[in-house]
Amino acid sequence: xxxxxxxxxxxxxxxxxxxxxxxxxxxxxxxxxxxxxxxxxxxxxxxxxxxxxxxxxxxxxxxxxxxxxxxxxxxxxxxxxxxxxxxxxxxxxxxxxxxxxxxxxxxxxxxxxxxxxxxxxxxxxxxxxxxxxxxxxxxxxxxxxxxxxxxxxxxxxxxxxxxxxxxxxxxxxxxxxxxxxxxxxxxxxxxxxxxxxxxxxxxxxxxxxxxxxxxxxxxxxxxxxxxxxxxxxxxxxxxxxxxxxxxxxxxxxxxxxxxxxxxxxxxxxxxxxxxxxxxxxxxxxxxxxxxxxxxxxxxxxxxxxxxxxxxxxxxxxxxxxxxxxxxxxxxxxxxxxxxxxxxxxxxxxxxxxxxxxx
DNA sequence: GACTCGTGGAA
DNA sequence: TTTCCAAGAGT
Numbered sequence: 001x002x003x004x005x006x007x008x009x010x011x012x013x014x015x016x017x018x019x020x021x022x023x024x025x026x027x028x029x030x031x032x033x034x035x036x037x038x039x040x041x042x043x044x045x046x047x048x049x050x051x052x053x054x055x056x057x058x059x060x061x062x063x064x065x066x067x068x069x070x071x072x073x074x075x076x077x078x079x080x081x082x083x084x085x086x087x088x089x090x091x092x093x094x095x096x097x098x099x100x101x102x103x104x105x106x107x108x109x110x111x112x113x114x115x116x117x118x119x120x121x122x123x124x125x126x127x128x129x130x131x132x133x134x135x136x137x138x139x140x141x142x143x144x145x146x147x148x149x150x151x152x153x154x155x156x157x158x159x160x161x162x163x164x165x166x167x168x169x170x171x172x173x174x175x176x177x178x179x180x181x182x183x184x185x186x187x188x189x190x191x192x193x194x195x196x197x198x199x200x201x202x203x204x205x206x207x208x209x210x211x212x213x214x215x216x217x218x219x220x221x222x223x224x225x226x227x228x229x230x231x232x233x234x235x236x237x238x239x240x241x242x243x244x245x246x247x248x249x250x251x252x253x254x255x256x257x258x259x260x261x262x263x264x265x266x267x268x269x270x271x272x273x274x275x276x277x278x279x280x281x282x283x284x285x286x287x288x289x290x291x292x293x294x295x296x297x298x299x300x301x302x303x304x305x306x307x308x309x310x311x312x313x314x315x316x317x318x319x320x321x322x323x324x325x326x327x328x329x330x331x332x333x334x335x336x337x338x339x340x341x342x343x344x345x346x347x348x349x350x351x352x353x354x355x356x357x358x
Numbered sequence: 359g360a361c362t363c364g365t366g367g368a369a
Numbered sequence: 370t371t372t373c374c375a376a377g378a379g380t
Contacts, residue, residue, distance in 0.1 A: 083364030
């Protein structure tokens with residue numbers, strides 16, 4: 001595009017945005033910390049899902065200091081159900097860095113932002129443009145989809161190399177005039193008009209600039225390589241109760257899937273079968289004397305990259321937990337612990353089927 | 359570079 | 370019902 005075309009592109013884009021852009025909670029503030037929280041929550045997560053989490057989060061942790069000082073369990077509990085929980089731990093770690101090294105003020109240089117835990121290329125640019133009015137293009141999925149159609153770019157957007165190509169392109173388009181609105185406008189167009197499987201070209205402010213629309217090939221863009229199929233894992237979920245009706249729960253490791261969450265003990269059925277002596281296996285692993293187990297309920301939960309098939313087994317214990325990562329907790333006290341969604345379903349089942357917890 | 363990391367909504 | 374995929378970052 002020449003300079004005049006770029007001016008027209010920006011005018012059409014920003015003009016549309018100012019009358020049609022979405023009104024969102026994090027757009028009503030200029031507090032960099034609030035914008036930061038919203039950008040992290042919005043990673044791979046849709047706006048409507050984020051809104052209630054965002055409102056709760058900034059109410060509970062209204063300042064960087066409040067978040068820095070909070071127990072990790074409280075942060076995870078506030079994030080419970082939103083997914084990608086390492087985002088929450090990295091956000092808290094990043095905020096702690098900001099409190100300690102930058103006096104609680106979010107830095108305004110790209111290099112420094114990128115050094116902060118949980119802030120990558122997208123979030124750094126989003127913060128610079130939206131909180132500090134810097135002309136940095138924030139390359140996300142929306143922006144790549146819209147621009148791939150406008151400019152007929154057929155590189156695979158699943159490749160990291162392609163992101164840099166869009167960064168170069170968007171850098172040539174963005175101007176000093178409200179760069180935050182430039183990024184948000186492209187995101188809004190991507191979310192409202194130029195959707196993955198439907199493009200409402202007649203109502204698109206970029207229509208006169210769009211090569212894909214001109215050729216009617218908008219739905220063939222962007223090009224994206226496919227995902228692998230989720231891998232199935234079969235688990236036994238152990239409902240181990242003591243004489244007071246409390247259930248044994250354990251804390252997951254602090255790395256990997258659902259890190260730091262609490263759950264009912266789970267055993268891979270493969271290992272369980274292989275162990276042969278089922279009761280001894282459970283006794284050794286959980287320090288609990290088990291009554292004979294029997295299947296009570298099965299449940300399937302699909303993650304993006306794997307599938308849990310859960311079979312509930314019933315047991316009793318007269319012992320106390322043998323590890324700090326295990327606790328006996330009354331049903332009424334489950335609220336204090338962050339549980340993964342599939343185990344929240346287990347809790348629901350318990351509440352519906354166990355009126356008497358003795 | 360290729361994997362891992364969640365969940366819910368839309369078609 | 371199945372499939373895709375959404376304001377990505379860390380390893």
